[in-house]
Amino acid sequence: MKIAATYDILTNSIFQHFGKTEHFKVYTIEAGKVTKTEVIDNGGFGHHDLATYLKSLGVETLILGNRGQGAIDALNNAGIHQLAGLTGSPDEAVAAFLAGTLQDNPNAQCNHHGEHHHE
Numbered sequence: 001m002k003i004a005a006t007y008d009i010l011t012n013s014i015f016q017h018f019g020k021t022e023h024f025k026v027y028t029i030e031a032g033k034v035t036k037t038e039v040i041d042n043g044g045f046g047h048h049d050l051a052t053y054l055k056s057l058g059v060e061t062l063i064l065g066n067r068g069q070g071a072i073d074a075l076n077n078a079g080i081h082q083l084a085g086l087t088g089s090p091d092e093a094v095a096a097f098l099a100g101t102l103q104d105n106p107n108a109q110c111n112h113h114g115e116h117h118h119e
Contacts, residue, residue, distance in 0.1 A: 001028075001029045001030075001060050001061070002026055002027065002028055002029070002057065002058045002059045002060060002061075003026070003027045003029060003059070003060070003061045003062075003063065003094055003097065004024045004025065004026045004027070004054055004057070004059040004061070004062050004063070005024065005025045005027075005062070005063040005064065005090035005093060005094065006018055006021040006023075006024060006062075006063070006064040006065060007021065007023040007024050007025040007039060007090060008021075008023070009022075009023050009039065012089065012090075013087065013088055013089060013090070014063060014064065014065055014086050014087055014088060014089075014090050014093065015064075015065060016065030016066055016087070017065065017066060017067075017110065018047075018050065018062075018064050018065070018066065018067035018068075018071050019046055019047035019048075019050065019067065019068065019071055019110075020046065021042060021050070021064075022041060022042050023039055023040065023041055023042065024039070024040050024042065024054070025037065025038075025039050025090045025091075026038050026039075026040055026057065026059065027094050029098070032098055033098070034094065034095075034098075037091075040057075047068075047070065047071060047074075048070050048071060048073075048074040049074075050071070050074075051071070051074035051075045051077070051078040051080060052074070052078060054075075054078065054080060055078040055079065055080060059080060060079075060080065060081060061080065061081045061082075061083065061097070062075060062080050062081070062082050062083065063083045063086055063090060063093045063094065063097070063104075064082065064083070064084055064086065065084070065085065065086060065087065065108070066084065066085070066108050066109060066110045067082070067084060067108075067109065067110060068109065068110045069109065072109070082106070083097065083102060083104040084104055084105055084106060084107075084108040084109075085104055085105025085106075085107070085108030086102075086104055086105075086108075
């Protein structure tokens with residue numbers, strides 16, 4: 001099984017906007033334990049196309065901060081289980097998930113689509 005987390009490489013934390021994440025931390029799980037970890041880029045994809053990209057990598061579960069309804073739909077259509085509303089270390093989140101103690105917020109969602117972002 002593979003678990004991915006949206007990843008902020010500068011802070012070693014879960015990136016908070018799925019559609020704008022530039023990196024993922026991908027964990028290979030065998031017999032309930034992490035056997036491999038790698039940081040990958042987003043493949044040049046954004047928003048809805050990220051779900052197809054993650055599925056092509058064999059990702060079954062995604063740990064993330066927030067996402068919009070379009071991303072929720074795309075991830076659901078790709079069959080990727082979402083653990084949303086999370087912050088902090090992706091390593092700790094994966095460990096908690098494997099231990100059955102991860103507390104996510106399935107209702108965590110971005111509600112700003114259609115707005116312009118100025119950075």
